[in-house]
Amino acid sequence: MSFTSDDRSRLGLRESATFDxxxxxxxxxxxxxxxxxxxxxxxxxxxxxxxxxxxxxxxMSRYPLEGYREACGTDVVLGxxxxxxxxxxxxxxxxxxxxxxxxxxxxxDALGRGASEVGTSTTTGDGGMTPEERGQSKHxxxxxxxxxxxxxxxxxxxxxxxxxxxxxxAKPGGGGMLLGQKISERVAGMRTLPQxxxxxxxxxxPDWTGPDDLTIKILELREITDWEKPIYVKxxxxxxxxxxxxxxxxxxxVVVVDGMQGGTAATQDVFIEHVGIPTxxxxxxxxxxxxxxxxxxxxxxxxxxxxxxxxxxxxVAKALALxxxxxxxxxxxLVALGDNHPRWAAEYEKLGSxxxxxxxxxxxxxxxxxxxxxxxxxxxxxxxxxxxRLANYLRVLTMEAQTIARACGKAHVTHLxxxxxxxxxxxxxxxxxxxxxxxxxxxxxxx
Amino acid sequence: xxxxxFDLTQMPLREVNAALHAPGLAGDFLVENPAGAHNLAVxxxxxxxxxxxxxxxxxxxxxxxxxxxxxLGNAGTGVAENMMSGTVTVRGxxxxxxxxxxxxxxxxxxxxxxARCGISMKGVDIVVGxxxxxxxxxxxxxxxxxxxxxxxxxxGDSIYEARLxxxxxxxxxxxxCVAKEMRPEHLEELAALLKSAGFExxxxxxxxxxxxxRTLYHxxxxxxx
Ligand SMILES: Cc1cc2nc3c(=O)[nH]c(=O)nc-3n(C[C@H](O)[C@H](O)[C@H](O)COP(=O)(O)O)c2cc1C
Numbered sequence: 001m002s003f004t005s006d007d008r009s010r011l012g013l014r015e016s017a018t019f020d021x022x023x024x025x026x027x028x029x030x031x032x033x034x035x036x037x038x039x040x041x042x043x044x045x046x047x048x049x050x051x052x053x054x055x056x057x058x059x060m061s062r063y064p065l066e067g068y069r070e071a072c073g074t075d076v077v078l079g080x081x082x083x084x085x086x087x088x089x090x091x092x093x094x095x096x097x098x099x100x101x102x103x104x105x106x107x108x109d110a111l112g113r114g115a116s117e118v119g120t121s122t123t124t125g126d127g128g129m130t131p132e133e134r135g136q137s138k139h140x141x142x143x144x145x146x147x148x149x150x151x152x153x154x155x156x157x158x159x160x161x162x163x164x165x166x167x168x169x170a171k172p173g174g175g176g177m178l179l180g181q182k183i184s185e186r187v188a189g190m191r192t193l194p195q196x197x198x199x200x201x202x203x204x205x206p207d208w209t210g211p212d213d214l215t216i217k218i219l220e221l222r223e224i225t226d227w228e229k230p231i232y233v234k235x236x237x238x239x240x241x242x243x244x245x246x247x248x249x250x251x252x253x254v255v256v257v258d259g260m261q262g263g264t265a266a267t268q269d270v271f272i273e274h275v276g277i278p279t280x281x282x283x284x285x286x287x288x289x290x291x292x293x294x295x296x297x298x299x300x301x302x303x304x305x306x307x308x309x310x311x312x313x314x315x316v317a318k319a320l321a322l323x324x325x326x327x328x329x330x331x332x333x334l335v336a337l338g339d340n341h342p343r344w345a346a347e348y349e350k351l352g353s354x355x356x357x358x359x360x361x362x363x364x365x366x367x368x369x370x371x372x373x374x375x376x377x378x379x380x381x382x383x384x385x386x387x388x389r390l391a392n393y394l395r396v397l398t399m400e401a402q403t404i405a406r407a408c409g410k411a412h413v414t415h416l417x418x419x420x421x422x423x424x425x426x427x428x429x430x431x432x433x434x435x436x437x438x439x440x441x442x443x444x445x446x447x
Numbered sequence: 448x449x450x451x452x453f454d455l456t457q458m459p460l461r462e463v464n465a466a467l468h469a470p471g472l473a474g475d476f477l478v479e480n481p482a483g484a485h486n487l488a489v490x491x492x493x494x495x496x497x498x499x500x501x502x503x504x505x506x507x508x509x510x511x512x513x514x515x516x517x518x519l520g521n522a523g524t525g526v527a528e529n530m531m532s533g534t535v536t537v538r539g540x541x542x543x544x545x546x547x548x549x550x551x552x553x554x555x556x557x558x559x560x561x562a563r564c565g566i567s568m569k570g571v572d573i574v575v576g577x578x579x580x581x582x583x584x585x586x587x588x589x590x591x592x593x594x595x596x597x598x599x600x601x602x603g604d605s606i607y608e609a610r611l612x613x614x615x616x617x618x619x620x621x622x623x624c625v626a627k628e629m630r631p632e633h634l635e636e637l638a639a640l641l642k643s644a645g646f647e648x649x650x651x652x653x654x655x656x657x658x659x660x661r662t663l664y665h666x667x668x669x670x671x672x
Contacts, residue, residue: 153490153529192570206567208524216486223464224490
């Protein structure tokens with residue numbers, strides 16, 4: 001028999017805050033298997049986040065803009081500093097790098113369709129570029145990762161931008177993983193690996209270490225592609241102020257900062273929950289670095305893309321107000337495609353999970369057909385319908401961000417500024433460097 | 448056809464590379480006064496012959512496709528990195544990460560190669576006239592590496608399906624890399640590799656073959672760190 005929480009309080013059963021049920025289950029799992037827990041999704045613990053910030057809106061001292069009549073721009077240009085062909089996106093929300101391998105071919109196809117429909121970019125991942133995603137994506141960013149799986153100069157030339165990946169928020173300092181269940185014949189072929197092995201990617205690039213080498217590497221990529229393409233550098237949020245400065249010195253046109261909430265397809269749980277800093281803490285550090293170098297929001301400047309836990313248009317608006325030029329979404333895009341949908345509730349339960357809790361992207365048995373290489377499961381995702389859902393979701397994010405920007409009197413979403421924000425908690429005020437609501441106090445600044 | 452000469456004291460690197468990227472390019476090219484330039488002759492796609500008269504810096508002939516590049520000097524880090532096809536020859540020594548992640552083609556280093564030679568190689572053939580440094584063939588996935596001299600510590604750590612042939616001593620083998628039997632097909636393969644690199648005088652039987660014990664292919668309690 002199982003007790004409801006009412007039963008438990010009647011019986012005086014008290015859960016330990018230190019050894020809660022998830023912790024106890026973790027110890028038992030470790031004792032049984034002798035292998036650490038590998039899972040997908042991002043950090044699940046509560047962290048200071050965008051929810052801890054509020055917009056002030058216009059009133060006496062600021063004029064709002066009218067909802068439908070007055071324009072509020074959303075377009076962004078990325079990578080104009082050195083590239084002959086910068087990326088011109090209609091909305092400031094992009095799709096983050098997620099590999100074919102981690103995701104099914106149909107999922108990649110759907111991401112490309114959805115993004116292209118609203119004029120934004122998608123990104124390849126740790127496993128190379130598939131013809132399907134190139135075909136469906138109007139703007140495709142090609143990731144250049146430590147593993148170099150499927151890394152091919154022809155694909156480099158086909159890309160619209162190149163993203164040198166140093167790390168991701170879910171695991172700064174860690175390489176990729178893909179378990180055997182997902183190394184199908186096609187995935188294995190693209191990565192030059194034996195089929196069915198448990199793959200771990202390198203965590204360091206094989207032919208450069210440190211920012212001085214990266215400078216030369218970036219020049220190599222420019223030379224190979226005849227200086228046509230913007231070059232991004234992606235880092236997991238940790239020593240963000242220094243990392244961003246070094247990335248700019250190394251020649252990045254765009255810096256991507258992924259906070260610790262950022263999603264993953266397969267990472268050790270201990271890594272996801274305990275390494276890196278929250279997105280909220282990373283943005284002001286990145287912006288400070290760009291400002292000190294004189295490249296923040298300048299015509300020939302370096303753009304900042306922020307990711308890690310972006311869910312709503314409010315999150316988008318807050319990231320932009322803190323100084324990001326655009327955001328990237330991973331987990332939310334998968335949810336928009338149909339991940340964790342209640343229609344698969346019975347199947348999630350069979351896998352020992354539940355709709356809204358499913359995080360076993362590493363496992364390859366995704367009922368929604370997204371994080372799988374199983375040809376049958378994959379059929380469940382209709383790329384056209386998935387693309388339509390993602391486009392809808394991206395439109396909502398954009399309209400929500402515009403709603404807030406207009407309320408703050410801004411004719412473009414990137415005109416939002418820290419001055420429009422206040423914080424609800426002392427922690428978030430200190431991290432985001434905006435005043436605690438109702439006060440002029442920014443902890444750590446001034447007196 | 449006449450040889451076209453690019454003098455790097457007269458022409459910026461960017462223009463030299465752009466000229467070598469011209470669509471449908473053919474013929475022989477000589478690059479003079481490289482003076483350790485980085486990123487020379489990278490991203491070539493045409494079956495041209497490029498000779499570099501001197502030393503080069505990082506990533507020379509990086510991502511090569513189809514071209515034949517001869518470096519008459521030493522090469523810096525990552526020579527022929529991610530090569531897809533073609534041939535790259537280094538007359539002197541090569542710095543670290545030579546042939547890193549290369550998918551195809553032939554890389555010949557007539558002198559020694561430093562650390563991490565053939566790191567993450569994915570199908571290339573690498574022949575080194577002298578020794579290779581530590582961490583060579585780390586995570587090597589596919590392709591063949593021949594070392595006529597000695598190999599440093601941690602050879603073939605976490606190696607996948609690449610085959611390594613070493614004539615001299617190996618300071619130590621990396622995790623999951625083991626010596627394997629030289630069967631007739633390996634002697635034949637090695638003889639062909641030596642020949643393609645201009646070392647046909649070597650006796651293939653003097654070499655030892657190394658490859659993966661394949662014990663790290665699946666995570667389990669003892670190895671999942
Ligand atoms: C299924 C999945 C696969 C991913 N694969 C990659 C990858 O190959 N390369 C990479 O840089 N990041 C990868 N990421 C991280 C995303 O690019 C991005 O940083 C992260 O998802 C952003 O956080 P969010 O999920 O909260 O939006 C992956 C994320 C997910 C959910």
